[in-house]
Amino acid sequence: MRAFFEGIQWLFENIFFALHNYLRELERVCWAGANTINWIFMAICAVAIVYWCKQLKLHQDSGQEDQDTTAHSFLK
Structure with missing residues (x-):
């Protein structure tokens, strides 16, 4: 064992x-060489956050996002 x-x-x-x-x-x-992988991950996260914020703004501007507080039945 x-x-x-x-x-x-x-x-x-x-x-x-x-x-x-x-x-x-x-x-x-x-x-710096040992932390290169951390910098790569931080850059990927920064790009993802910028992309996500742009998509949120796009949906908000197009009116697809339902901002009504009664959009869900459990909020009534």
């Missing part, structure tokens, strides 16, 4: 967390 759990430990430490270990070692050499 112990070998089973040690096998799971090996799998997670050596396979699943290999990228995390690489980034941890890279941070000691180059902070």
Whole structure:
């Protein structure tokens, strides 16, 4: 049974967390290089927020959005 759990430990430490270990070692050499993935995710989120806000504005301007408080039966 112990070998089973040690096998799971090996799998997670050596396979699943290999990228995390690489980034941890890279941070000691180059902070910006290790945080590049964070900057990429922040840029993707910023683009998604801008797109979402533009779509909300588009729907609001076209009158498709029902702003009536009685639009749902449970709000009456």
